Amino acid sequence: MTVDPDSPAVRIDRYIGQYAERARGMVASEIRALFAVAARPEIVSLAGGTPYVAALPLDVVGGMVGDLVAGQGAQALQYCTAQGDAGLRERICEVMSLEGIEAHPDDVVVTVGSQQALDLLARIFIDPGDVVLAEAPSYVGALGAFAAYQAEVVHVPMDEDGLIPEALEQAMAAVAASGRRAKFLYTVPNFHNPAGVTLSAARRPRILEICQRAGLLVVEDNPYGLLGFDGDPMRAMRADAAEGVVYLGTFSKTFAAGVRVGWAVAPPAIRDKLILAAESAVLCHSSFAQLTVREYLATQPWQEQIKDFRELYRIRRDAALDSLTRMMPAGCEWTRPAGGFYVWLRLPDGIDAKAMLPRAISGRVAYVPGTGFYADGAGAQFARLCYAFPEPDRIREGIRRLASVIEGEIQLRQDFAPGA
Amino acid sequence: MSLSSLTLTLHQVVVLAGGLSPEREVSLRSGNRVRDELVKLGVDAIVLDADAGLLARLASHPPTAVFPAIHGSCGEDGAIREILALLNLPYVGATPSACRAAFDKPTAKSIVAAAGVLTPESVTLSRETFHDLGAAAVIDLIVARLGLPLYVKPSRGGSSLGAGAVRSAVELPAALLSCFAYGDIALIERLIQGTEIAVSVVDLGDGPRALPPVEIVPGEDGYDYSARYTAGQTEFYVPARLPGVAANAVAEAALTAHSVLGLRDLSRTDFIVDSSGTALFLEVNVSPGMTETSTLPLALEAAGHSFGAACLTLLELAAARGA
Numbered sequence: 001m002t003v004d005p006d007s008p009a010v011r012i013d014r015y016i017g018q019y020a021e022r023a024r025g026m027v028a029s030e031i032r033a034l035f036a037v038a039a040r041p042e043i044v045s046l047a048g049g050t051p052y053v054a055a056l057p058l059d060v061v062g063g064m065v066g067d068l069v070a071g072q073g074a075q076a077l078q079y080c081t082a083q084g085d086a087g088l089r090e091r092i093c094e095v096m097s098l099e100g101i102e103a104h105p106d107d108v109v110v111t112v113g114s115q116q117a118l119d120l121l122a123r124i125f126i127d128p129g130d131v132v133l134a135e136a137p138s139y140v141g142a143l144g145a146f147a148a149y150q151a152e153v154v155h156v157p158m159d160e161d162g163l164i165p166e167a168l169e170q171a172m173a174a175v176a177a178s179g180r181r182a183k184f185l186y187t188v189p190n191f192h193n194p195a196g197v198t199l200s201a202a203r204r205p206r207i208l209e210i211c212q213r214a215g216l217l218v219v220e221d222n223p224y225g226l227l228g229f230d231g232d233p234m235r236a237m238r239a240d241a242a243e244g245v246v247y248l249g250t251f252s253k254t255f256a257a258g259v260r261v262g263w264a265v266a267p268p269a270i271r272d273k274l275i276l277a278a279e280s281a282v283l284c285h286s287s288f289a290q291l292t293v294r295e296y297l298a299t300q301p302w303q304e305q306i307k308d309f310r311e312l313y314r315i316r317r318d319a320a321l322d323s324l325t326r327m328m329p330a331g332c333e334w335t336r337p338a339g340g341f342y343v344w345l346r347l348p349d350g351i352d353a354k355a356m357l358p359r360a361i362s363g364r365v366a367y368v369p370g371t372g373f374y375a376d377g378a379g380a381q382f383a384r385l386c387y388a389f390p391e392p393d394r395i396r397e398g399i400r401r402l403a404s405v406i407e408g409e410i411q412l413r414q415d416f417a418p419g420a
Numbered sequence: 421m422s423l424s425s426l427t428l429t430l431h432q433v434v435v436l437a438g439g440l441s442p443e444r445e446v447s448l449r450s451g452n453r454v455r456d457e458l459v460k461l462g463v464d465a466i467v468l469d470a471d472a473g474l475l476a477r478l479a480s481h482p483p484t485a486v487f488p489a490i491h492g493s494c495g496e497d498g499a500i501r502e503i504l505a506l507l508n509l510p511y512v513g514a515t516p517s518a519c520r521a522a523f524d525k526p527t528a529k530s531i532v533a534a535a536g537v538l539t540p541e542s543v544t545l546s547r548e549t550f551h552d553l554g555a556a557a558v559i560d561l562i563v564a565r566l567g568l569p570l571y572v573k574p575s576r577g578g579s580s581l582g583a584g585a586v587r588s589a590v591e592l593p594a595a596l597l598s599c600f601a602y603g604d605i606a607l608i609e610r611l612i613q614g615t616e617i618a619v620s621v622v623d624l625g626d627g628p629r630a631l632p633p634v635e636i637v638p639g640e641d642g643y644d645y646s647a648r649y650t651a652g653q654t655e656f657y658v659p660a661r662l663p664g665v666a667a668n669a670v671a672e673a674a675l676t677a678h679s680v681l682g683l684r685d686l687s688r689t690d691f692i693v694d695s696s697g698t699a700l701f702l703e704v705n706v707s708p709g710m711t712e713t714s715t716l717p718l719a720l721e722a723a724g725h726s727f728g729a730a731c732l733t734l735l736e737l738a739a740a741r742g743a
Contacts, residue, residue: 009637012713013652028649030581036445040471043440358442358582358601412600415551416593 022150031369034357038366044398047366049193049341050389051253055312060300061256068288068295076291082279084110084263085290091297092263096249099225100239107265109274110285114221114248114262118145120277121219121246124270125183126151131175134186135163137344137373137382139193139221142186146375153375154182160335162199163187165206172214184217184246190234191224191340194373194384198338201234208241217270221248226306228339229314243267251293253341254306259289313341319392320385323399329407334385341388344370346381347406350413353383359409365401430463433735434483436500438469441492442602443579446649450710451489453717457728458487458735470494478507485739486511487731488707492577496523496707508743512734514706518682522704525575525607528681532701535680537673539701540692541566542609544575547600555593562608563589569611572596574603578705580644585611614694616643617660618715619674620708622686624725624733628678630671631719635660651713658722666697673699685734688716 019026038045068076083089089105096103111117118141126132128150134142136155146153154175157167168185175182187207189199199207211218220237228234238247250262264274278285296302320343324334331348345367347353354369370382385402387395435458437451438444451467458465468474470490478486486509494500498516505516514522522528526544533539543562550558562570572595573583582602586595599606616636621628635657638647647653660667674689681687681704688708691699708716710727717727 009655009657010718011652011655016652027646027653030442030645033442033445033579033581033645036448037440037442040438040440040444042471355597355601361442362602411551412547412597415547416555416597 022148025147031354031357031372034361035366037361043361043364043366044390044394044401045366046385046387046390046395046398046402047368048389049386051257051341052309052312052389053256053258055308056256056305057300061296064295064299065292068291072291076288078287080284080287080290082109082282082284083275084108084285085287085294088261088290088294088297089263091294092249095226095254095297096236096238096247096265099222099233099236101236101247101265102239103242103265107268107271109264109266109271109278110290111262111264111278112282112285113252113257113260114223114250114264115141115145116278116281117248117262117264117274118142118219118221119148120264120274120281121184122146122149122151123277123281124273125217131180131182132184132186133168133171133175133182133216134375135188135192135195137194137370137379138186138375139188140368140372142221143373143375146186151183155374155376155378156185158192158195158197160197161203162189162192162197163203163207165203165210168207168210172210172216182216184219185211186219186221187237188221188223189225189237190222191227191337191342193223193340194342194368194370194382195344196335196337196340196342197344198228198234204235204237205240208237208244212241212244218245219248220245223248223250223253224340226254227310227313227341229310229317230338238265246270254309255293255296255302259292260286261289261293310339313339313388316387316390316392316395317343319395320387320399323396327400327403329403329410331410332406341386343385343387345383345385347383348410349381350417351406351409352380354380356405356409360402360405363401363405365398365405367402430484430732430735430739432481432483433458433463433465433485433487434478435465435467435487435489436470436474436495437467437489438471439490439492439494439500440470441490441494441577442581443491443495443577446579446709446711447489447491447495449712450491450714451487453710453712454487454489454731457731461728461732463732463735470500475503475507478504478509482507482509484510485735487735488513489710491579491705491707491709493523496578496705497576498523505743510738510741510743512738513685514681514683514687518684519706522681522683522687522706523576525573525703526605528677528704529607529701531680532677532704535676537676537701538698540571540609540612542607544605544607547604547606550596555596559589559592559596563592566608566610570595570608571611572599572606572608574599575605575607577602578703579648579709584644585642612692612694612700614692614700615660615662617662617670617691617693617699618688618719619670619691620686620688620716620719621674621678621683622716622720622725622730622734623684623737624730625737628675628684630674631716632659632722633662633667633670634658634715634719634722635662636715648709649711649713654713656715656718658718662693663697666693666699669697670699673701677701677704685738686716
């Protein structure tokens, strides 16, 4: 065999040396590989925060979409403004009024899900190294958006009543002591993703007061606010602090995730920058998707549909909590959400949810390891369980499988514990 | 049989990809790439997953030949090939019994070592052994016997999942825990410092031939999952920058492994070549990766073969061979 000692290196990606620093973390990962398996029907996936859109009257929605194209196709299939369709923005204000928000359609910017609003906010507020305050844990999609702009996320502890005001003050003081100032507080006050807890009514004015005193903007991300299982929706923080809060909403959980329609409501100066940022990012959003939502809100009993969703998710929440109570081994603790999609499971001491995931996949059950919800590497002992998509029997089976996996992991950890 | 003697027409080809192992995503990328290359050559090729609908689909629309591109268990442990044999469907690659021997790394090491190919000294221990005898005592014994550094990996599986180097004894429990997340048996072998080499063997109708060895130069974190499947993270040298003697030796060793394990059509054998130029067998793959970052396609192209044409030839040969 002839060998050339000077043969050049093959690097597959010829542009490897040209990527921005922020692309450094964009690599293949074992966790993503495992989630690819979790999508298979043999696996009970308690992982993805997937809404149960099959509960929608799909035939009715299909007819509505057909009518939309036939009757308003020239608008639905055309460009629109970066701020979004005016008629939809009016409807969005009606939706937000259920949570006490009095907003004008001009205050609203339509976005591609609320995820794009997070990206746009990071784009207009974050320089590399800037601080963002967020709950501990926090929504993984927000952490990803902030990381893309090289923010430093400082986590603030929560308890069963949500964000702890004293902890927020301490975090702000610590940031100030380091010579910096946080750009905003990011919070999911209702049925938190992933923690499942809700910021109590008593704490909301206190949090707002702390932030207002410090001139700290609050980003209130509220995907689940209308999906509470008990009583009326909580009053939004934005309802009591129009100038100090950017409110993010979405139709992903109350209508259809696939339409990718969300929105931001912001004070005028921020709103104007969001519109310009959106224009540079996407020129304009999908007219078709916006008009689909507009027509849905205008012609369908959407509030009744939300009640149906609430009842469906309440039954699944109950199946999850009942199964956890009956099956989880000693040492496990979990939150008891009053709405939304998620239970936050604390595993026994010494168990690492990320390390356990391959065994769980082999056991035909999936969850999201807790480390994804922290920017600082914490959360190894936690797992997020989503009960929204599987049928109740599948939830019970999934938690039975998970309990077995955890028991095996406890034994394994004991075998390899120091001194064992 | 030579390719020129083939007159068989491939009516339809099924590329099997996916499965339920942690290598599912990689397998889908491999399978889709094989399918795409075949379609470019005018072959009616589709990708099917190994799921509950597979048997009915294969029975109702039997393909001329099957290209298994499922990695990990099911794909490489012989199971899917047993099924294809039961269905009387020709397929590319090794028989089920050969797959079973090759997929189990300790078994493959023993067979290849018996044929005179060196392999790092190792022990194979189950999770139960650590439980029953006490992990600390067993770990002490391992370190006393094999020394440090070590490399720990599941006895079955690929893509470096659950595998890792151990530089000190205190790291060994964590490495074993990572390993046991992917399987209940651990292969613990002495870590040999040297050059990582992958040698693919293909038989395009004129007997098994070793393709140019591929030298793998990963980044600082080693050739882990990220380095394997993130384009650009790893440098490859094709052919490897080995002295002629070592290059020939590693090619011969790959052919020996292919032969004594009873493999056919294609395989990829991984070696470490130490500072003295000695090649040590690490493991063999009966369903090698076919992704953009996999070494077998790189080696094929370096040898002057079109990747798609080689896949087509393998399928034609399989079809001619029959079930």
